[in-house]
């Protein structure tokens with residue numbers, strides 16, 4: 001098993017299939033003008049599938065497709081079909097903003113072998129939703145969520161990024177919506193990822209606060225539980241089968257169990273969500289290097305990994321040095337896919 005310098009294994013791979021998006025969420029893409037990666041630099045499906053196979057041979061067991069908005073790629077089901085052929089994979093999922101998820105598209109993805117979807121949903125109020133995503137329309141996202149259910153892409157996980165003064169008054173509403181619709185919800189602390197120029201610590205609503213707001217509304221196990229390598233801590237409800245999750249990258253980081261690698265749309269292998277660059281796999285692949293060569297590159301990149309940005313951020317917060325953290329030179333969220 002492949003281990004990094006802090007003894008963490010490589011288990012999960014998030015693949016960003018495009019850096020383009022049809023939204024401009026204020027916490028992810030606060031500007032209007034973006035220079036997209038040129039088309040020829042974006043990996044073809046065959047190239048992604050080849051790299052995925054090599055990653056799996058090194059221990060990856062869960063693959064997550066993301067972006068930008070992954071459903072902007074044509075015939076994404078073809079990539080899913082290729083990945084679904086990798087028998088060692090235990091999970092194959094997709095994170096989307098949901099707008100391009102028609103019933104026929106959701107069925108196509110399901111038939112191709114996709115197991116489940118995560119949909120981002122930050123507000124249930126149409127105007128606010130539009131303000132937060134800037135280009136998004138709430139109705140289209142809700143239809144997308146219904147389409148995923150109709151196609152059997154379940155369980156559906158809803159992701160809500162909680163931002164103080166923006167949507168933190170909707171925590172209970174979103175919780176209730178998910179409960180009523182039979183979906184799982186995860187509340188995500190607003191993070192200083194690359195591209196989040198509007199981030200500030202004051203705007204992050206911490207896990208403790210999120211739990212307090214929910215505790216005033218519903219009974220749940222306040223201790224919660226977490227899988228060592230899962231970012232979300234899960235909180236089972238007291239009197240029914242449901243649960244919700246909280247991803248607390250800012251107030252309680254999980255770097256010590258982080259088993260996640262990321263592949264950018266242009267073929268860079270990145271070992272941390274807050275990294276400044278990645279290891280280019282596209283160039284050697286297109287120069288004709290064989291699988292053993294690429295495998296070696298991935299293995300040595302992971303073996304040298306010592307990333308623990310969120311833990312360092314927490315230390316900086318505790319000692320009042322938050323301003324000294326590296327700023328926007330980080331790779332952008334749309335390149336890494338969350």
Ligand code: SAM
Nearest residue numbers: 028067068069095096097120159190191196338
């Ligand atoms: N476009 C798809 C979507 O929005 O679901 C997939 C890519 S998006 C970058 C993946 C996830 O990152 C989304 O759930 C989004 O809410 C989350 N995200 C983006 N910026 C964030 C930030 N500053 N803090 C926390 N989560 C963020």
Ligand code: SF4
Nearest residue numbers: 021023025028068097
């Ligand atoms: Fe696009 Fe997703 Fe980023 Fe929103 S969070 S701008 S939908 S990539």
Ligand code: SF4
Nearest residue numbers: 255258272273309310
């Ligand atoms: Fe993993 Fe980096 Fe996030 Fe820590 S900060 S949990 S190492 S991605």
